[in-house]
Amino acid sequence: MDIRHFRYFVTIAETGNITKAAEKxxxxxxxxxxxxxxLESSLxxxxxxxxxxxxxxxxxxxxxxxxxxxxxxxxxxxxEDAHGLAQGKKxxxxxxxxxxxxxxxxxxxxxxxxxxxxxxxxxxxEESNTPALCExxxxxxxxxxxxxxxxxxxxNVRVIPLLDEPTLIALPKGHPFTNLPEIHLSRLAAEPLxxxxxxxxxxxxxAILAAYRDAGIxxxxxxxxxxxxxxxxxxxxxxxxxxxxxxxxxxxxxxVTFHKIARPAPHAALAIGIRMGEQPPLIHHFxxxxxxxxxTHMELPA
Amino acid sequence: MDIRHFRYFVTIAETGNITKAAEKxxxxxxxxxxxxxxLESSLxxxxxxxxxxxxxxxxxxxxxxxxxxxxxxxxxxxxEDAHGLAQGKKxxxxxxxxxxxxxxxxxxxxxxxxxxxxxxxxxxxEESNTPALCExxxxxxxxxxxxxxxxxxxxNVRVIPLLDEPTLIALPKGHPFTNLPEIHLSRLAAEPLxxxxxxxxxxxxxAILAAYRDAGIxxxxxxxxxxxxxxxxxxxxxxxxxxxxxxxxxxxxxxVTFHKIARPAPHAALAIGIRMGEQPPLIHHFxxxxxxxxxTHMELPA
DNA sequence: TTGTCTCCATATATTTTATATATGGCTTAT
DNA sequence: ATAAGCCATATATAAAATATATGGAGACAA
Numbered sequence: 079m080d081i082r083h084f085r086y087f088v089t090i091a092e093t094g095n096i097t098k099a100a101e102k103x104x105x106x107x108x109x110x111x112x113x114x115x116x117l118e119s120s121l122x123x124x125x126x127x128x129x130x131x132x133x134x135x136x137x138x139x140x141x142x143x144x145x146x147x148x149x150x151x152x153x154x155x156x157x158e159d160a161h162g163l164a165q166g167k168k169x170x171x172x173x174x175x176x177x178x179x180x181x182x183x184x185x186x187x188x189x190x191x192x193x194x195x196x197x198x199x200x201x202x203x204e205e206s207n208t209p210a211l212c213e214x215x216x217x218x219x220x221x222x223x224x225x226x227x228x229x230x231x232x233x234n235v236r237v238i239p240l241l242d243e244p245t246l247i248a249l250p251k252g253h254p255f256t257n258l259p260e261i262h263l264s265r266l267a268a269e270p271l272x273x274x275x276x277x278x279x280x281x282x283x284x285a286i287l288a289a290y291r292d293a294g295i296x297x298x299x300x301x302x303x304x305x306x307x308x309x310x311x312x313x314x315x316x317x318x319x320x321x322x323x324x325x326x327x328x329x330x331x332x333x334v335t336f337h338k339i340a341r342p343a344p345h346a347a348l349a350i351g352i353r354m355g356e357q358p359p360l361i362h363h364f365x366x367x368x369x370x371x372x373x374t375h376m377e378l379p380a
Numbered sequence: 381m382d383i384r385h386f387r388y389f390v391t392i393a394e395t396g397n398i399t400k401a402a403e404k405x406x407x408x409x410x411x412x413x414x415x416x417x418x419l420e421s422s423l424x425x426x427x428x429x430x431x432x433x434x435x436x437x438x439x440x441x442x443x444x445x446x447x448x449x450x451x452x453x454x455x456x457x458x459x460e461d462a463h464g465l466a467q468g469k470k471x472x473x474x475x476x477x478x479x480x481x482x483x484x485x486x487x488x489x490x491x492x493x494x495x496x497x498x499x500x501x502x503x504x505x506e507e508s509n510t511p512a513l514c515e516x517x518x519x520x521x522x523x524x525x526x527x528x529x530x531x532x533x534x535x536n537v538r539v540i541p542l543l544d545e546p547t548l549i550a551l552p553k554g555h556p557f558t559n560l561p562e563i564h565l566s567r568l569a570a571e572p573l574x575x576x577x578x579x580x581x582x583x584x585x586x587a588i589l590a591a592y593r594d595a596g597i598x599x600x601x602x603x604x605x606x607x608x609x610x611x612x613x614x615x616x617x618x619x620x621x622x623x624x625x626x627x628x629x630x631x632x633x634x635x636v637t638f639h640k641i642a643r644p645a646p647h648a649a650l651a652i653g654i655r656m657g658e659q660p661p662l663i664h665h666f667x668x669x670x671x672x673x674x675x676t677h678m679e680l681p682a
Numbered sequence: 683t684t685g686t687c688t689c690c691a692t693a694t695a696t697t698t699t700a701t702a703t704a705t706g707g708c709t710t711a712t
Numbered sequence: 713a714t715a716a717g718c719c720a721t722a723t724a725t726a727a728a729a730t731a732t733a734t735g736g737a738g739a740c741a742a
Contacts, residue, residue, distance in 0.1 A: 079459055080383050082729090097689060109730045111690060121459065122466035127520075128690065130738040137472060137523065137660075138465040145458050149451060156447050157381055157423065163440040164424035170439055218429070221439065360439075384700095399718060411701045413719060430719065432709040 081153055083117045084146045086110060087125060091143050095132040166359030168198040173364075174211040174223035175203060177279070177306035179348065181325040182243065185224060188371035192364055199360065207278035207305075215353055222361050223351040224368075226281045238350040238365065241372045245286075245344050246327055246336040248313045248320040253335070260338035263293035270300030270318030272309045279306070282346050286321045289344035310334050383455055385419045386448045388412060389427060393445050397434040468661030470500040475666075476513040476525035477505060479581065479608035481650065483627040484545065487526060490673035494666055501662065509580035509607075517655055524663050525653040526670075528583045540652040540667065543674045547588070547646050548629055548638040550615045550622040555637070562640035565595035572602030572620030574611045581608070584648050588623045591646035612636050 090099040090110070100110040118125050125139035135143065162168035179185055180203075193201060206214070211223040212235050229235045247261050255261050271290075276283040290297045300318035303309040307329060309320040314333030323346040327336040350365055392401040392412070402412040420427050427441035437445065464470035481487055482505075495503060508516070513525040514537050531537045549563050557563050573592075578585040592599045602620035605611040609631060611622040616635030625648040629638040652667055 079455065081381065095689075105729095106731055107690075108692080108732085112692090113729080115691085121462035123462050130689075132689070134520070137662075138462065141465060141471060142458065142462060145454070145461060149454050149458065152447070152451050152454065153381060156444065156451065159447060160423040160425045160440065160444060163443060169443060218436065358439075397718080407700095408702055409719075410703085410721080414721090415700080417720090432718075434718070 079117065079120060081150070083113060084150050086113055087117065087139075087146050088143065088150060090114060090126065090133060091135055091139065094134060162198060164359065166199070166361075166363045167196060169360050170200045170202070171222065171360060171364060172202050172204070172220045174214055174220040174225070174351075175205045176208050176211060176223070176225045176348070177205065177274070178323055178326055179224050180205065181307075181328050182323070182348070183325070184241070184371045184375035185368075187375060188368045191371060192367045195367065196360075196363060208281065209278065212351060215351060221352075222364060224348060225351045226279050227347050227349045228281050229351060234354050235351050236354045238352070240348045240350050240368065243346040243348060244324045245321050245339060245346055246324050247339055248310060248322050248326070248334050248336055250313055250316045250319075251333050251335055253319075255337065256335055258337065260340045262340040263290055263343070264295050266297070266319055267295040269298075271297035272300045272312045272318045272320040273297075273302060274306045274309060275302045275304070278304070282306070282323075285344040285346065289321075289339075289342055292342045381419065381422060383452070385415060386452050388415055389419065389441075389448050390445065390452060392416060392428065392435060393437055393441065396436060464500060466661065468501075468663075468665045469498060471662050472502045472504070473524065473662060473666060474504050474522045475506070476516055476522040476527070476653075477507045478510050478513060478525070478527040478650070479507065479576070480625055480628055481526050482507065483609075483630050484625070484650070485627070486543070486673045486677035487670075489677060490670045493673060494669045497669065498662075498665060510583070511580065514653060517653060523654075524666060526650060527653045528581050529649050529651045529653075530583050531653060536656050537653050538656045540654070542650045542652050542670065545648040545650060546626045547623050547641060547648055548626050549641055550612060550624050550628070550636050550638055552615055552618045552621075553635050553637055555621075557639065558637055560639065562642045564642040565592055565645070566597050568599070568621055569597040571600075573599035574602045574614045574620040574622040575599075575604060576608045576611060577604045577606070580606070584608070584625075587646040587648065591623075591641075591644055594644045 086099070086103065089103055090096055093099040093102060096111055096114070097107045100107040103110065114126065123138040123142075124136050125142065126133040127136055159168060173189070175185070189201065189203070193199070204214075204220070208225040208227075209230050211220065211225050212229045212231065214220040215223050216231075216234055224240065225237075227237050227239070229237055247255075247266070249255055255265065271286075273286065274282060287297070301312055303312055306322065307326060309322060310326065310329055310331055311333075312318065313320050314331060321339070321344060322336075350368060352361055352365075388401070388405065391405055392398055395401040395404060398413055398416070399409045402409040405412065416428065425440040425444075426438050427444065428435040429438055461470060475491070477487070491503065491505070495501070506516075506522070510527040510529075511532050513522065513527050514531045514533065516522040517525050518533070518536055526542065527539075529539050529541070531539055549557075549568070551557055557567065573588075575588060576584060589599070603614055605614055608624065609628060611624060612628065612631055612633055613635075614620070615622050616633060623641070623646060624638075652670060654663055654667075
């Protein structure tokens with residue numbers, strides 16, 4: 079009982095004539111006769127009545143015909159689904175986002191755009207830190223990530239630069255520098271720096287430290303926040319200042335003001351991370367949409 | 381994309397290990413690897429990720445797996461249905477009944493009993509005259525008939541005697557003979573005989589005529605009724621008398637009384653009619669139930 | 683009725699296809 | 713470092729479906 083047999087059965091039932099059915103099936107009559115007989119004997123039922131001018135369905139055949147059609151239909155659907163998945167028109171994408179990435183307008187924009195373009199694709203989003211994202215990626219719990227380079231194992235994760243986000247200084251409300259149009263890092267020498275821990279975001283951490291160094295000072299490290307957005311409440315509490323990606327200015331939690339940084343200012347790099355060597359069409363599409371969105375969306379009002 | 385491939389796919393997905401899956405499938409590992417690779421290339425999707433310690437489903441594979449399971453299930457159901465049909469446990473039976481047969485208690489009784497025994501079988505009933513039943517039988521519009529022999533083409537219809545039903549005389553209400561315990565046919569010589577036309581029921585017709593002849597008289601033929609039960613209103617209208625199968629006494633249409641016939645009395649023979657040479661289990665079962673019901677149900681109160 | 687035509691069944695040969703066997707390479711575990 | 717597990721490849725074998733050739737039974741027309 080193979081797919082082939084279902085097709086034979088249905089075609090013969092439709093033509094009522096083994097010879098013509100064979101022609102329709104692109105084969106000769108004897109093998110078709112043989113296969114149908116074999117099918118009937120294996121099922122233990124006669125599907126057709128052999129008549130002088132052709133064949134006609136028996137009661138059993140009539141009863142089973144819709145069932146056979148259904149199976150053929152489902153098989154066709156299966157194959158179509160597979161092709162859809164192959165072309166990235168259908169499927170599911172598990173997206174991992176580094177801290178505060180959803181606050182960056184171009185990312186949600188790109189995601190919305192992608193779901194419009196590929197309505198057959200379902201998405202799931204998860205926010206985490208860069209090392210955890212890499213691990214999830216490599217253990218196939220995620221399909222694509224937007225992270226803050228560098229990544230722990232360059233060998234297995236392919237990193238595609240996406241954009242460089244400017245950073246802002248976050249000051250507690252009422253801080254003396256609040257009125258300055260832009261602040262040079264050197265003026266922060268005396269303030270404890272609240273920062274996202276290096277092990278959770280080495281790229282961002284190092285960029286900030288490098289900027290301090292370029293400004294000729296060494297920051298006094300204050301408390302650490304387990305998430306990038308978590309630095310804001312600490313600043314609001316007066317525990318120090320922080321350097322954060324520009325997108326965080328969208329967090330309208332009272333008690334904190336954001337300020338431009340005079341050059342040299344650190345940048346928060348964002349990149350796409352995918353498994354090395356892989357690039358299914360679904361992921362490829364998504365990357366294209368992301369890059370496009372980041373190019374056209376040169377947004378981020380200060 | 382064959383049934384086999386679906387099974388391979390599902391089994392590998394379940395074991396996560398091609399070698400073990402092959403064992404489970406009763407085959408060796410290389411052909412299984414080969415078939416899955418062929419399947420993947422024909423679908424254009426990778427179903428599995430080859431990993432050092434086995435294989436794991438890709439997103440596409442995960443998405444397609446339930447679909448494959450469904451198809452395998454439906455195929456199994458198909459085969460089970462076919463076997464059910466083969467054994468007469470499932471299916472449909474188109475039953476043709478000669479005129480007034482449903483009035484005979486043992487027939488509906490048998491039908492009810494059969495639907496209890498074989499709940500998977502659906503039944504359809506149709507009442508018609510014997511020649512029409514035979515034709516429907518031979519053109520496969522019916523599967524089994526209960527008719528009044530003889531039948532037109534003995535060659536193609538197999539007739540299995542079922543029972544001999546006594547007949548009654550139907551008199552218009554108030555007829556002088558109404559009070560007699562039983563009536564000899566000879567006393568009906570003067571009464572027009574309302575009868576079911578010979579072309580629609582030769583067996584019954586001839587049996588009545590033979591009884592008249594045996595009684596030494598010739599009936600004066602009155603109006604004909606297109607159905608056996610149709611004779612009753614004609615009798616009630618005073619157009620004559622009629623000889624009817626005993627079961628018709630159940631028709632409580634006013635204006636007619638039924639009376640025993642003194643011997644020699646005609647009998648209305650009932651028989652099962654099926655297509656010559658065929659006897660699917662479903663029909664065989666039904667015949668058995670019918671015969672049993674007619675034996676135990678030696679009913680028919682006068 | 684006879685001849686012819688249509689259509690299915692059977693028999694044999696051929697080809698295709700799947701499978702088994704043997705082996706190699708890669709990765710993980712001990 | 714060595715062994716074990718697992719998948720891939722190559723070749724050979726076996727099984728299967730199919731094509732070709734032919735026969736037979738019934739239907740239809742003359």
